[in-house]
Amino acid sequence: MGNKMSPLFVLVYLFLVLNGEGIITNVEAKSNVHIIYLGERQYDEPKLITDLHHDMLAKVVGSNEMESDLMVYSYKHGFSGFAAKLTKSQAQKLAELPGVVRVIPNRLHKLQTTRSWDFLGLSSHSPNNILHGSNMGDGAIIGVFDTGLWPESRVFRDEGLGPVPPRWRGVCKSGEKFNASTHCNRKIIGARWYINGFLAEYGKPLNTSGDQEFLSPRDANGHGTHTASTAGGSFVGNVSYMGLGSGTVRGGAPRARLAIYKVCWDILGGQCSSADILKAFDDAIHDGVDVLSLSIGSSIPLFSDVDERDGIATGSFHAVARGITVVCGAANEGPSAYTVHNTAPWILTVAASTMDRAFPTSITLGNNKTLLGQAIFTGKEIGFTDLVYLESTEFDPNAAGMCEDLSLNNISVSGKVVLCFTSIARRTALVQASAVVKEAGGVGVIIAKKPNDALYSCDGDFPCIEVDYEIGTRILFYIRSTRSPLVKLSSSKTIVGKPVSPKVAYFSSRGPNSIAPAILKPDITAPGANILAATSPLGQFMDGGYAMLSGTSMSTPHISGIVALLKVLHPHWSPAAIKSALITTAWQTGPSGLPIFAEGFPQNLANPFDFGGGIVNANGAADPGLVYDMGTTDYIHYLCAMAYNNSAISRLTGQSTVCPSTKLSILDVNLPSITIPSLRNSSTITRTVTNVGALKTIYRAVIEPPIGIMVSVKPDVLVFNSTVKKISFKVTVSTTHKVNTGYYFGSLTWTNGVHAVRSPLSVRAELLQSYADDN
Numbered sequence: 057m058g059n060k061m062s063p064l065f066v067l068v069y070l071f072l073v074l075n076g077e078g079i080i081t082n083v084e085a086k087s088n089v090h091i092i093y094l095g096e097r098q099y100d101e102p103k104l105i106t107d108l109h110h111d112m113l114a115k116v117v118g119s120n121e122m123e124s125d126l127m128v129y130s131y132k133h134g135f136s137g138f139a140a141k142l143t144k145s146q147a148q149k150l151a152e153l154p155g156v157v158r159v160i161p162n163r164l165h166k167l168q169t170t171r172s173w174d175f176l177g178l179s180s181h182s183p184n185n186i187l188h189g190s191n192m193g194d195g196a197i198i199g200v201f202d203t204g205l206w207p208e209s210r211v212f213r214d215e216g217l218g219p220v221p222p223r224w225r226g227v228c229k230s231g232e233k234f235n236a237s238t239h240c241n242r243k244i245i246g247a248r249w250y251i252n253g254f255l256a257e258y259g260k261p262l263n264t265s266g267d268q269e270f271l272s273p274r275d276a277n278g279h280g281t282h283t284a285s286t287a288g289g290s291f292v293g294n295v296s297y298m299g300l301g302s303g304t305v306r307g308g309a310p311r312a313r314l315a316i317y318k319v320c321w322d323i324l325g326g327q328c329s330s331a332d333i334l335k336a337f338d339d340a341i342h343d344g345v346d347v348l349s350l351s352i353g354s355s356i357p358l359f360s361d362v363d364e365r366d367g368i369a370t371g372s373f374h375a376v377a378r379g380i381t382v383v384c385g386a387a388n389e390g391p392s393a394y395t396v397h398n399t400a401p402w403i404l405t406v407a408a409s410t411m412d413r414a415f416p417t418s419i420t421l422g423n424n425k426t427l428l429g430q431a432i433f434t435g436k437e438i439g440f441t442d443l444v445y446l447e448s449t450e451f452d453p454n455a456a457g458m459c460e461d462l463s464l465n466n467i468s469v470s471g472k473v474v475l476c477f478t479s480i481a482r483r484t485a486l487v488q489a490s491a492v493v494k495e496a497g498g499v500g501v502i503i504a505k506k507p508n509d510a511l512y513s514c515d516g517d518f519p520c521i522e523v524d525y526e527i528g529t530r531i532l533f534y535i536r537s538t539r540s541p542l543v544k545l546s547s548s549k550t551i552v553g554k555p556v557s558p559k560v561a562y563f564s565s566r567g568p569n570s571i572a573p574a575i576l577k578p579d580i581t582a583p584g585a586n587i588l589a590a591t592s593p594l595g596q597f598m599d600g601g602y603a604m605l606s607g608t609s610m611s612t613p614h615i616s617g618i619v620a621l622l623k624v625l626h627p628h629w630s631p632a633a634i635k636s637a638l639i640t641t642a643w644q645t646g647p648s649g650l651p652i653f654a655e656g657f658p659q660n661l662a663n664p665f666d667f668g669g670g671i672v673n674a675n676g677a678a679d680p681g682l683v684y685d686m687g688t689t690d691y692i693h694y695l696c697a698m699a700y701n702n703s704a705i706s707r708l709t710g711q712s713t714v715c716p717s718t719k720l721s722i723l724d725v726n727l728p729s730i731t732i733p734s735l736r737n738s739s740t741i742t743r744t745v746t747n748v749g750a751l752k753t754i755y756r757a758v759i760e761p762p763i764g765i766m767v768s769v770k771p772d773v774l775v776f777n778s779t780v781k782k783i784s785f786k787v788t789v790s791t792t793h794k795v796n797t798g799y800y801f802g803s804l805t806w807t808n809g810v811h812a813v814r815s816p817l818s819v820r821a822e823l824l825q826s827y828a829d830d831n
Contacts (some may be wrong), residue, residue: 088141088142088143088256089128089139089140089141089142089161089162089253089256089257089329089331090139090140090141090142090147090150090159090160090161090162091137091138091139091159091160091161091162091330091331091334091364091367092109092112092137092138092139092140092150092156092159093135093137093156093157093158093159093160093364093370093707094135094136094137094155094156094157094707095135095136095137095157095706095707095708095710096135096136096374096707096708096709096710096711097132097133097135097136097710098136098155102132102133102342105130105132105136106130106132108136109127109130109132109136109137109138110123110124110127110130112138112150112153113126113127113138113140113150115153116142116146116149116150116153117146126140126141126142127139127140128140128141128252128253128256128331129252129253129331129332129334129335129338131334131335131338132338133338133339133341133342134337134338134340134341134342134371134374134375134378135337135338135370135371135374137334139162139252139253139331139334139335141256147159147161157364157703157704157707157708158363158364158704160330160363160364160365161365162253162256162257162329162330162331163329163330163365163366164254164257164327164328164329164330172411172582172583172587172614173187173306173308175411175412175413175558175583175647176582176583176614176618176671176672176673176674177673177674177675178308178618178674178675180291180304180306180310185674185675186621186622186625186674186675186677186678187621189625189678190309190621190622190624190625191311191624192309192310192311192312192621193288193308193309193310193311193312193617193620193621193624194217194218194311194312194624195221195312195313195624196309196312196313196346196347196620196621196623196624197221197224197245197312197313197314197315197343197344197345197346197347197620198284198287198288198309198312198313198314198315198345198346198347198348198349198616198617198620199246199314199315199317199340199343199345199347199348199349200280200283200284200287200314200315200316200317200348200349200613200616201317201319201320201333201336201340201348201349201350201351201352202275202279202280202283202284202316202317202318202319202320202349202350202351202352203275203276203277203278203279203280203281203318203320203321203322203326204247204249204270204272204273204274204275204276204277204280204281204316204318205244205247205273205274205275205280205281205284205314205316206274206275206278206281206590206591206592206593206601207234207239207240207244207247207273207274208239209281209285209289209590209601210290210292210590210601211285211289211290211292211305211306211307211589211590212241212243212244212284212285212289212290212314212590213241213243213290214241214242214243214244214290215290216311217242217243217311217313218242219242220242220245220313221245221313221344223344224245224246224313224343224344225342225343225344226245226246226248226315226339226340226342226343226344226345227246227248227343228240228244228245228246228247228248228273229247229248229249229272229273230272231249231270231271231272231273231274232270232271232272232274233270233272233274234247234270234272234273234274239273242313243288243290243313243314244313244314244316245313245314245315246314246315246316246317246343247273247315247316247318248273248316248317248318248336248339249271249272249273249317249318249319250317250318250319250329250332250333250335250336251271251321251332252331252332253329253330253331253332253335254321254323254327254328254329254332256329256331257329258323258327262321262323267322267323267324268322268594269321269322269323272318273316273318275318275592276322276592276594277320277322277326277592277594277595278591278592278594278595278596278597278598278603279320279326279351279591279595279605279609280316280318280320281589281590281591281592281595282587282589282590282591282595282603282605282609282610283349283351283589283609283610283612283613284307284314284316284349284613285305285307285589285590286307286308286587286589286610286613286614286617287307287308287309287312287314287349287613287614287616287617287620288307288308288309288310288312288313288314288616288617288620289305289306289307289310289589289590290306290307290310291304291305291306291310292304292305292306292590295588295600295602296588296602297432297588297599297602297603297604298432298434298513298599299434300415300432300434300548300550300604301413301415301550301586301588301604302550305588305589305590305602307613307617308613308614308616308617308618308620308621309617309618309620309621309624312617312620315340315343315345317336317339317340319332319333319336319352320352328352330364330365330366330367331367333352333367333368333371334364334367334370334371336371337367337371337372337374337375338371340375340380341374341375341378341380345380346380346381346619346620346623347380347381347382347383347616347619347620347623348372348375348380348381348382348383348616349383349612349613349616350368350372350382350383350384350385350398350612351384351385351607351608351609351610351612351613352368352384352385353384353385353386353387353397353398354366354368354387354397354398355397356389356394356395356397356570357570358397358399358570358571360571360698360700361373361399361400361571361695361698361700362695362700362701362704362705362708368384368398368403369398369400369403370708372384372400372402372403373400373402373691373708373709376402376403376631376691377688377709377710379630379631380631381404381619381623381631381634381635382402382403382404382631383403383404383406383612383613383615383616383619384397384398384403384404384405384406384612385397385398385405385406385408385607385608385609385611385612386398386405386406386407386408386564386565386577386578386608387565387608388408388563388564388565388607388608389563389565390560390561390562390563390564390565390566390656391562391563391564391566391654391655391656391657392566393566393567393568393665394566394567394568394569394570395565395566395570396565396566396567396568396569396570396577396578397565398577399569399570399571399572399575399577401572401575401686401691401694401725401727402631402632402686402691404579404580404615404619404631404634404635404638405577405578405579405580405668406578406579406580406581406582406584406608406611406612406614406615407560407561407564407565407566407578407580407581407582407584407608407611407666407667407668408560408561408563408564408581408582408583408584408585408606408607408608408610408611409558409559409560409561409564409581409582409583409584409585409611409652409667409671410509410558410559410561410583410585410586411556411558411583411585412552412553412556412557412558412646412647413550413551413552413556413586414430414550414551414556415430415431415432415511415548415549415550415551415586416428416429416430416548416549416551417429417430417431417433417519417521417545417546417547417548417549418544418545418546419502419521419523419527419531419543419544419545419546420440420543420544420545420546421443421531421534421541421542421543422440422443422534422538422540422541422542422543423534423538425534427523427527427530427531428527429502429521429522429523429527430511430521430522430523430548431511431519431520431521431522431548432511432512432513432548432604433513433517433519433520433521433545433547433548434517434547434548435517435518435519435547436517436547437544437545437546437547438473438499438500438519438543438544438545439544440542440543440544441471441472441473441499441542441543441544442471442472442473442540442541442542442543443472443473443474443475443531443535443541443542443543444467444469444472444473444474444475444535444541445457445474445475445476445532445535445536446462446463446464446465446467446474446476448463448465457475457476457477458476458477458478458485459476459477459478459480459485459486459488459489459501459503459505460478460480460484460485460488460489461488462474462476462488462489462492462493464492464496468496468497469493469496469497469498470496470497470498471497471498471499472498472499473498473499473500473501473502473543473545474489474493474498474500474501474502475501475502475504475528475531475532475535476489476501476502476503476504477503477504477505477525477528477532478503478504478505479505479506480505480506483510483512485503485505486503486505486512486514486520486522487512487514489501489503489520490514490518490520494514494518499518499519500518500519500520500521500545501514501518501519501520501521502521502523502528502531502543503520503521503522503523503528504523504524504525504527504528504529504531504532505522505523505524505525505528506524506525506562506657507524507562507655507659508522508561508562508563508655509559509561509562509563509585509586509606509655510561510562510563510585510586510606510607511585511586511604511606512597513597519545521545531543553647557646557648557650557652557653558583558646558647558652558671559652559653559654559655559659559662560581560652560653560654560655560662560666560667561584561585561606561655562655562656563606563607563608564578564581564584564608564611564666565578565608566665566666567664567665567666568665568731568733568799568818572694572698572722573731573733574722574723574725574731574732574733575694575722575725575727575731576664576665576668576727576729576731576816576818577668578667578668579635579638579639579668579669580615580635580638580639580642580667580668580669580670580671580672581611581642581666581667581668581670581671581672582611582612582614582615582618582671582672583610583611583614584606584607584608584609584610584611584612584614585606585610586604586605586606587604587605587606587610588602588603588604589602589603589605589610590602590603591603591605614672615638615672618638618672618674618677619634621674621678622634622637622674622677622678625678626678626748629683629748630685630686630687632683632684632685632686632687632690632726633683633685633746633748634677635728636680636683636684636685636728637677637678637680637683638669638672638677639668639669639728639729639815639816640669640680640682640683640684640728640813640814640815641669641673641676641677641680641812641813641814642667642668642669642670642671642672642673642676642814643670643671643672643673644662644670646671652667652670652671654666654667663799663801663818664729664731664801664816664818665799665818668729668816669728669729669814669816679749679811680748680749680811680813681747681748681749681753681755681806681808681810681811681812681813682745682746682747682748682749682755682806682811682813683728683745683746683748684726684727684728684743684744684745684746684815685726685744685746686725686726686727688709688711690725690726691709692705692709692711692713693720693724693725694722694725695708695709695713695715696713696715696716696719696720697719697720697721697722697724697725698722699715699719702714702715721741723739723741724741724742726743726744728815729815729816729817729818730743730787730789730804730815730816730817730818731817731818731819732789732818732819732820733820733822734820734822735765735789735790735791735819735820735821735822736821736822737790737791738788738789738790738791739788739789739790740786740787740788740789741786741787741789742784742785742786742787743784743785743786743787743815744782744783744784744785745774745782745783745785745806745813746781746782747776747780747781747782747783749808749810749811750810751776751777751778752776752777752778753776753808753810754773754774754775754776754808755773755774755776755806755807755808755811755813756772756773756774756806756807756808757769757772757773757785757804757805757806758804758805758806758807758812759802759803759804759805760802760803760804760805760817761802761817762799762800762801762802762817762818762819763800764791764792764793764797764800764821765789765790765791765792765793765800765802765819765821766789766790766791766792767787767788767789767802767804767817768787768788769785769786769787769788769804770785770786770788771783771785772785774806787804789817789819791819791821793821795821796821796822797820797821798820799818799819799820800818800819800820801816801817801818801819802817802819803815803816803817804817
């Protein structure tokens with residue numbers, strides 16, 4: 057790509073930056089960098105694989121000298137392939153060589169606490185949780201793909217940690233303002249950066265866009281420091297954000313080791329390349345990480361599971377095949393349906409919730425009525441002052457009062473508080489309205505908007521208080537009924553526990569899965585709204601080295617930290633077993649015992665498409681009783697059921713695969729959930745559970761059927777002993793509905809009096825499709 061960005065690139069860039077939520081998404085780019093994907097490794101010796109890559113490229117470009125200049129990366133550890141700068145004709149020639157699965161253009165991707173661990177039952181002060189049972193994750197290695205880290209942050213200190221695990225094969229690489237010998241330690245045991253793929257696209261030297269960056273693992277953006285410290289940061293006491301949320305910050309596994317893979321760059325809002333991401337997967341598999349945390353997503357419409365263009369499904373498959381759990385964000389495109397990303401069944405996909413903490417901010421009107429909004433406002437109280445709403449004299453009287461397009465029309469707002477309304481849930485309107493009012497001499501702004509639990513501070517101590525439409529309308533009626541309306545704005549407070557109840561966050565992407573609706577996504581939910589963690593001092597929302605950020609980028613490392621704890625407790629559990637334990641033990645109710653709601657239009661009871669199994673219950677996942685395990689054979693079943701090409705499946709898995717002539721049912725993939733998107737009359741599916749609890753035990757089925765759905769299980773009693781550790785059962789689901797329906801929800805739970813192994817059940821009747829098939 058030359059020095060000009062394509063119109064598509066610029067459009068997506070502006071959209072994402074103005075949305076301002078925390079997950080990396082990707083954009084298509086015109087490129088001369090191509091990824092040549094060869095599937096599983098041809099040899100065990102990495103040098104032989106690299107030599108093969110160079111030979112293939114030299115054969116096409118005509119000389120070894122040219123080949124050396126054009127090679128960008130050789131992928132040789134987790135899978136085989138390479139990235140190279142190619143013309144269109146050279147890419148075509150490579151695609152025709154034997155053994156080449158696919159040649160694809162490189163593409164650019166873009167950038168998507170003190171309370172959360174206590175909320176999840178992992179208080180450091182309680183001796184009876186898995187935090188202490190796992191020695192706080194000591195010995196586990198968490199790999200983080202993001203924007204790097206700020207090594208001086210106190211959350212990355214290594215006091216009290218023992219030697220680096222001897223199985224670690226990774227490296228720390230020095231670079232600009234990053235000294236491997238001083239900035240890496242027994243906490244940060246690996247630090248690499250990947251930029252060749254990006255620079256080949258960008259076509260300019262680093263730091264020419266006005267954004268500051270470092271050609272090293274150092275984090276100029278702050279996003280990577282935040283996610284890494286949330287997953288595995290050390291204890292740091294007496295931390296707050298502008299005086300709110302005070303307490304001790306730490307990661308989920310505070311004694312785990314961190315390996316940093318900087319794949320995203322703080323240029324034009326944050327950019328990452330597929331070629332760089334795939335190389336990071338290749339190295340991480342070789343280095344010996346236990347879990348990979350990726351706050352990186354794709355874009356709707358999604359690519360298929362065997363399409364390497366986003367790199368994540370392919371790279372994660374190879375990691376999972378080697379026992380590495382890969383945790384990814386669900387994305388921030390909620391509350392609309394079918395917006396979840398990272399949908400491959402081998403990925404652990406994380407939605408975002410709020411927690412039992414709020415920052416209420418009092419708004420006192422001149423009639424002495426006090427209403428509550430939410431804000432991050434810790435400045436001096438704004439005493440009673442004039443309150444205005446900008447009304448237009450044109451056809452639409454409300455046009456001038458829209459936050460994103462405030463029109464002062466020569467009206468003085470100096471010393472006043474302005475009320476405005478917006479239909480935009482993201483922070484765009486808040487930023488624009490506060491800037492206009494502040495520049496005009498106003499002293500505060502009240503923003504009536506759709507509910508969104510992600511809070512942002514405005515410039516300095518300028519108060520920008522968010523309210524919902526109901527409260528906004530009450531304030532507006534007061535203004536219109538009073539000759540001289542007044543308002544007082546108080547500083548925000550921190551409230552923890554009752555009466556605050558957790559919800560699925562408004563921004564969190566929802567299911568169903570747009571690639572394979574029978575594969576439930578998201579899988580699990582963790583806190584992702586207003587998460588306080590370390591950041592880069594160069595970060596946009598930094599306060600004393602810390603920031604309060606929101607997004608599935610923030611919920612993802614919560615799960616990554618918990619996976620590290622589980623890996624220490626159960627080192628031989630597969631990624632599928634860990635995922636099953638998390639899903640089947642998750643909470644469907646908040647600490648108060650009341651059901652969890654999901655923010656949206658309107659707020660409704662949360663269902664599996666909102667939060668998967670529920671909000672993560674880490675202590676329950678440590679002792680789930682039964683797990684629904686899977687391995688490569690199960691994933692091949694899924695790939696065949698999706699009718700993917702035999703050759704592509706074989707190359708991806710490293711096994712010669714010929715799918716059966718009789719199509720396999722995707723409903724029989726051994727998931728810890730059951731999702732039937734098109735139930736016509738009756739459907740029977742198979743599941744297998746593995747006992748990971750007491751050797752001798754008896755489980756009985758408890759069914760909560762969806763409305764109008766009949767569910768039976770055979771056998772409905774499972775008897776385990778020293779010789780019987782795995783048992784298969786069949787679930788028959790039928791409907792009494794005579795018309796097409798939406799989804800109804802229920803559950804199947806196996807219980808032995810100690811454990812309750814719950815699988816969410818989602819069913820939609822589609823009789824019209826059956827009629828179409830018969831005619």
